[in-house]
Amino acid sequence: MAHQPESFLHKIADGLKTWARINSPWAIHFNSGSCNGCDIEILATLTPRYDLERFGLKLQGSPRHADVLIVTGPVTRQARDRLVRIYEQMPEPKFVVAVGSCALSGGVFHDCYNVAGGIDAVIPVNAYIPGCPPRPEAIIDGVAKLLGSLKAPAPTPAAANEQRD
Amino acid sequence: MQTLLVLVIFPGGLSVLALGMAYEWFDRKLLARLQNRLGPRWFQPLADTIKLLAKEEVMPESVNPYLFVGLPVVALAGAMTAALYVPLLGLPPAYGFVGDLIVTIYLLCLLTLCMGLAGANTLDRFSLIGATRTLTQLFSYEAPFLLALLGPALVAGSWQIGDITAYAEQHLLLVTQPIGFVVAIIGLMGKLELPPFDAPTAKTEIVAGAMTEYSGRGLALFHLGKGVELVVGLTLVAAFYLGSIANPLDFFAKTLGLLLIVVGVQALLTRLRIEQTVGLWWRYGALLVLVQLLVHIVWEVAA
Numbered sequence: 060m061a062h063q064p065e066s067f068l069h070k071i072a073d074g075l076k077t078w079a080r081i082n083s084p085w086a087i088h089f090n091s092g093s094c095n096g097c098d099i100e101i102l103a104t105l106t107p108r109y110d111l112e113r114f115g116l117k118l119q120g121s122p123r124h125a126d127v128l129i130v131t132g133p134v135t136r137q138a139r140d141r142l143v144r145i146y147e148q149m150p151e152p153k154f155v156v157a158v159g160s161c162a163l164s165g166g167v168f169h170d171c172y173n174v175a176g177g178i179d180a181v182i183p184v185n186a187y188i189p190g191c192p193p194r195p196e197a198i199i200d201g202v203a204k205l206l207g208s209l210k211a212p213a214p215t216p217a218a219a220n221e222q223r224d
Numbered sequence: 225m226q227t228l229l230v231l232v233i234f235p236g237g238l239s240v241l242a243l244g245m246a247y248e249w250f251d252r253k254l255l256a257r258l259q260n261r262l263g264p265r266w267f268q269p270l271a272d273t274i275k276l277l278a279k280e281e282v283m284p285e286s287v288n289p290y291l292f293v294g295l296p297v298v299a300l301a302g303a304m305t306a307a308l309y310v311p312l313l314g315l316p317p318a319y320g321f322v323g324d325l326i327v328t329i330y331l332l333c334l335l336t337l338c339m340g341l342a343g344a345n346t347l348d349r350f351s352l353i354g355a356t357r358t359l360t361q362l363f364s365y366e367a368p369f370l371l372a373l374l375g376p377a378l379v380a381g382s383w384q385i386g387d388i389t390a391y392a393e394q395h396l397l398l399v400t401q402p403i404g405f406v407v408a409i410i411g412l413m414g415k416l417e418l419p420p421f422d423a424p425t426a427k428t429e430i431v432a433g434a435m436t437e438y439s440g441r442g443l444a445l446f447h448l449g450k451g452v453e454l455v456v457g458l459t460l461v462a463a464f465y466l467g468s469i470a471n472p473l474d475f476f477a478k479t480l481g482l483l484l485i486v487v488g489v490q491a492l493l494t495r496l497r498i499e500q501t502v503g504l505w506w507r508y509g510a511l512l513v514l515v516q517l518l519v520h521i522v523w524e525v526a527a
Contacts (some may be wrong), residue, residue: 079272079275080278082271083268083272083275107261108261112252112256113262115264121350121436123282123436123437124435150279150282150439152279
């Protein structure tokens, strides 16, 4: 379903674009009802000790500047619309990383009346990082796996979800 | 034919873009090293630019589409045109005429002005505040910065960059006009919106300032424009105050030395509020540079 590169020039252009996207993932961070534990670990990952800028990952303020959306927390009823809005504001191509067990399935809040139960109930997710909270090393591993998966021509998240169901 | 070569390959066009990206890398790597971390790889600014160019451009509904698309282009064009009049890489400027100092400074201002207008165009609450701050900061540092670059023009007795650099070759203006040098280098930081003068793009306060709604091509062009502005500004200050630039090795040595000072101040100080920035410039900046000019005038009259 991804468009096949027709000519040599197209192949080079696609290769260049993929290389640039892997080496320059700009991220924004959103907390959709988390207890802040995962957010503190994400913040720790961005400090000089672990230094994500050597992978090209910069934290941006505006969703329009970002490629990767790092989300924590089970999606509470109040945060749900805001999360969808932020996801829709990001330009293509975009990727979502769900951090922490609350983001994966609701965690300790699974089946509560006010949570949607995991990020992928609301927006399509590309990478899952389990932990409560995950260590910065685990977050770096998850981001590296996401970037590694971009090397193969990846289907869009919607198509990946369709293939799963 | 030669004009085309000059404008597209060297010293305008591609080589000034490449220099801009290289200097952006130097800036980020030096800052990272001062903060005890590794910092980006050498191709990082190139990867950033290509990625942004390959990204979808989202145009907000209520903007003027011609301004939205055109302002980044004008900004980058202004910065690249300014590069034609400064001694890049130690070679004499590609074009020169009497008064080109003012034209160069105007073209560098054009970049900041376009960013402010782009923010005001998008009508988003964050970009409006960002645009206000950008233009306020433009009004505050521009006069002292221009006067600081005027000091060498006064002693050289010319408005042309070529003549001023020829004069600077004979006399080391760093020693004879130290106050002017300090104001010039700090003025350069204000122009480039580097910390501590980065209130217009304060991430934690106003999302991304004037460029909040830009993505894709527009953001890539503004990004490149800032890199070019960095190179042109450093070249101007180095050529005027550090004894003009003789050859490419000299160029890299002097501009990277200045960049080290800039990055050091960047790593040391925190962000100033916008009214602190304006207060600092109009009280101390303007005062110091006027004192410098007064000293020069008194010297001329006494001698």
